[in-house]
Amino acid sequence: MRIMVLDDEPIIRQGIIYKIRLTGLPVEVVAEAGDGLKGLELMKTAKPDLIVTDIHMPGMNGLTFIRHALELDARVKLIIVTGYDQFDYARQAIKYGVSNYLVKPLEDDELYATLMELLERREAEQQTDQMIQELKSVAETSQEASRQQALTQFLQEEDFAEASSELDELAKHGVAFTAVVLQLEPFKVPHGSFGPGEEELLWFAIKNIVTERFLSNAIRGILVHHSLRRFELVYVLGLQKGQDSAGVTYTLEAISFGIRKYLKLGVTIGVGPYQQQMAKVQESYREAKQIARNAILHGGNRIYQAQGAANGGQEAQRKSFIGQEDVKLLEDWLGKWEKDKVHKWIERRLGAIVQEPASSYVMVEWFCVDLYLFLNKYWINHATDSQWAIGELTDLQRELQQATAWHEIVEQMKRLVTNMIGLLSKSNNIEGKEIMEAVRLYLERHYAEPIQLAMIAERFFIHPNYFSKRFKEKYGESFVDFLNGLRMKEAARLLVETDMKIRDISERVGFDDAAYFGSVFRKRFGATPGQYRDKGAPHA
Numbered sequence: 001m002r003i004m005v006l007d008d009e010p011i012i013r014q015g016i017i018y019k020i021r022l023t024g025l026p027v028e029v030v031a032e033a034g035d036g037l038k039g040l041e042l043m044k045t046a047k048p049d050l051i052v053t054d055i056h057m058p059g060m061n062g063l064t065f066i067r068h069a070l071e072l073d074a075r076v077k078l079i080i081v082t083g084y085d086q087f088d089y090a091r092q093a094i095k096y097g098v099s100n101y102l103v104k105p106l107e108d109d110e111l112y113a114t115l116m117e118l119l120e121r122r123e124a125e126q127q128t129d130q131m132i133q134e135l136k137s138v139a140e141t142s143q144e145a146s147r148q149q150a151l152t153q154f155l156q157e158e159d160f161a162e163a164s165s166e167l168d169e170l171a172k173h174g175v176a177f178t179a180v181v182l183q184l185e186p187f188k189v190p191h192g193s194f195g196p197g198e199e200e201l202l203w204f205a206i207k208n209i210v211t212e213r214f215l216s217n218a219i220r221g222i223l224v225h226h227s228l229r230r231f232e233l234v235y236v237l238g239l240q241k242g243q244d245s246a247g248v249t250y251t252l253e254a255i256s257f258g259i260r261k262y263l264k265l266g267v268t269i270g271v272g273p274y275q276q277q278m279a280k281v282q283e284s285y286r287e288a289k290q291i292a293r294n295a296i297l298h299g300g301n302r303i304y305q306a307q308g309a310a311n312g313g314q315e316a317q318r319k320s321f322i323g324q325e326d327v328k329l330l331e332d333w334l335g336k337w338e339k340d341k342v343h344k345w346i347e348r349r350l351g352a353i354v355q356e357p358a359s360s361y362v363m364v365e366w367f368c369v370d371l372y373l374f375l376n377k378y379w380i381n382h383a384t385d386s387q388w389a390i391g392e393l394t395d396l397q398r399e400l401q402q403a404t405a406w407h408e409i410v411e412q413m414k415r416l417v418t419n420m421i422g423l424l425s426k427s428n429n430i431e432g433k434e435i436m437e438a439v440r441l442y443l444e445r446h447y448a449e450p451i452q453l454a455m456i457a458e459r460f461f462i463h464p465n466y467f468s469k470r471f472k473e474k475y476g477e478s479f480v481d482f483l484n485g486l487r488m489k490e491a492a493r494l495l496v497e498t499d500m501k502i503r504d505i506s507e508r509v510g511f512d513d514a515a516y517f518g519s520v521f522r523k524r525f526g527a528t529p530g531q532y533r534d535k536g537a538p539h540a
Contacts, residue, residue, distance in 0.1 A: 004032065004050070006051065011519045011528075012054075015519030017032065020111070025115050040060075050099075051079070053081070077122070102114060107481065152226055167222070175239060176239040177276075181233075184206070206259060213254045214235065221236055234285060249271075298359075330345070334420070337424065347410055375417070436475070439471065440482075442456075453468060485524070487520075488520065492532065
């Protein structure tokens with residue numbers, strides 16, 4: 001995301017830019033200016049996605065700039081930086097379409113959260129724009145493209161009126177229906193015998209193998225090239241009387257062989273459960289996609305099929321993966337802080353699931369959820385507030401979906417145990433002091449070192465967001481403000497009692513950017529470091 005920063009005070013502007021870069025997010029500051037007029041000029045060339053602007057600036061203030069900026073680019077995002085006494089301006093700016101406002105002095109956590117929110121919103125907008133553009137583009141290209149769009153909508157449970165006649169025709173002759181997902185290995189041309197500019201020809205060859213094999217075995221169906229997921233093909237099929245799933249399996253084996261042998265492409269295939277009604281094929285499609293994730297356990301280039309009927313599949317077989325004997329062992333190991341034993345147990349149990357030929361990805365999910373719930377219960381019985389160490393269940397499920405190999409899941413579950421045991425042992429070794437008090441003492445001793453929120457959270461085995469919230473509740477200011485307060489106190493002392501250069505003092509108290517140091521110092525004391533030294537003010 002491209003960012004432009006506007007503020008008439010150079011030191012504050014540089015401080016904001018420094019803080020933005022410090023977030024480590026995929027953003028880039030492409031322009032900066034000291035007033036709105038210059039900002040409007042830069043917009044034409046820098047083309048920012050986001051503008052961070054002060055309200056009070058010479059020449060053209062922030063509110064006037066916002067109006068003109070939105071006239072130039074209605075989709076640009078805007079963040080205003082304001083003081084507590086300028087909330088009426090902020091409220092007016094929000095009416096103009098400002099995305100967010102931040103209160104001076106900027107807090108690192110709040111800036112990070114705001115930028116992350118805008119990045120996610122921008123990504124969602126881009127995906128929506130991409131979807132709209134792609135669907136519009138293919139619809140304008142040909143009648144076939146319009147057909148694919150409607151079929152994609154059908155699979156996504158959107159309005160599929162345009163595809164209903166074709167689906168109705170398939171439904172008339174079928175007695176059982178399902179969706180087959182073919183997840184192709186990502187590719188780009190040149191590939192094999194297909195040269196630059198021949199990607200459409202390669203896709204034609206892929207689709208031809210799929211449709212020809214099904215037709216040669218008299219299995220009627222509709223091939224869908226997903227309009228939004230480039231490497232996903234879906235074959236919606238209807239079995240007629242006298243046909244069974246064995247014929248589908250045989251056909252899919254021929255398709256997989258053909259794509260791998262003749263086109264040199266990998267393909268993982270997921271087959272959803274059979275339904276008696278065409279209207280329920282969406283359920284088969286969702287399960288087929290989930291079943292294809294079995295590749296995480298058993299590898300790609302295979303055919304994975306749902307077991308049982310539409311409502312008698314894997315979910316009905318749900319069982320607990322942690323028995324009473326496991327509970328006794330885990331409680332004993334956790335009570336003794338024997339992290340390695342728990343880690344090895346996780347490796348063995350997940351490894352056993354993976355090695356079982358009949359296992360599925362959903363079983364791995366069940367195991368991880370069962371272990372999470374056990375850890376949560378153990379924590380409640382031995383400490384307070386499980387969110388200190390293991391986070392929310394939704395966080396775990398989201399991370400599991402992002403895994404591409406089962407070894408990643410093993411490491412993920414081991415980290416939960418490491419955090420839990422680490423925090424339990426840390427708590428018991430703090431000599432009765434609270435964790436927040438231990439953090440405070442650590443900051444007072446190490447404030448001059450390069451300290452960040454994530455590092456503190458890792459050191460004390462606590463979740464960064466949870467830690468930040470609790471720290472502010474206890475001490476009345478954010479972690480960053482508290483740390484900077486310690487640094488500023490020492491900087492003020494050095495300015496008055498020594499002849500050290502300001503840049504050296506900046507580094508001495510933990511800042512590697514003198515401009516940012518000056519900005520923080522001025523907010524704290526109402527004067528620049530040089531002015532403070534000249535006045536000989538006593539440190540606070």
